Amino acid sequence: MNETQVKYRDWELYSDKETTEQTYNDFEHSGAESCGCDYCKNFIAQRETAFPDEIKKLFRELGVDYKKEIDVSEFARLENGLHYYNGWFQFKGDFKGKDCTVPLQNGGHTFEMTKITDNFSLGFRYDNSLTPFNEKNGLVQIEFDCHLPWVLENEPE
Template sequence: MNETQVKYREWELYSDKKITEHTYKEFENSGAESCGCDYCKNFIIQRESVYPDEIKKLFEELGIDYKKEIDVSELARLENGLHYYNGWFQFKGDFKGKDCTIPLKDGGHTVDLTKITDNFSIGFRYDNSITPFKDKSGLVQIEFDCYLPWVLENETE
């Protein structure tokens, strides 16, 4: 593995940057563009401001194109009017530090993410269930959630 080591907060991340960059260049549309629903359009319009600068820098160091999230979903409209989104990216590699996965007693899991700003949190775990990577072994999934206003003309109920 052509390994790039990145220290980010309490994590040590090890990325095969060459394979990661190549994979992101190969697939044309992000999860949001592929879907095209109003929730995803709302996300796409705000994508530049979704990710804090330190996260954009981290993604660049790992070989990830932040404009190509693998998946994103709007989960709820909150009482304060913001929309709660969750999504993920992946990179070929490994990490040391807190795994954000919390197994549930009856199966499945939830995630415990680290707050970066008031409107953005992140975490790392291993998963390859939905991926553009040809070789599904050794993938780190970067989970994120964020809170966004509705900026499209008509709000979806």
């Protein structure tokens, strides 16, 4: 593995950048494009501005294509009118630092994300349950939350 080391905030990230880039190059459509619902179309319409520049830079350094999220979901319309989205990417590698996974007492888990901007949070954890990667061992999942306005002409139902 040709490892790329990236220091970002309190994390040390180690990426097999070549394998990660090749995997993103090999799959044609992002999770949002594959779905095609209005919530996903709203996300796609704002993808360029949804991710802060420092996150786009981080993704480039890791070999992640920010235009090909593996999955994204809209969970709620917030009181301020923005829509709460959660999604993820993956890269082949490892990391040192806080894992965003918080186990719940009755099973399952939630996430404790790191706020990057007022409308964007990020976290890292290990998961390979839904992935385009051929080799499922050694995958780091990049979780993100973002709050976006509704920009499509038609309102969601």
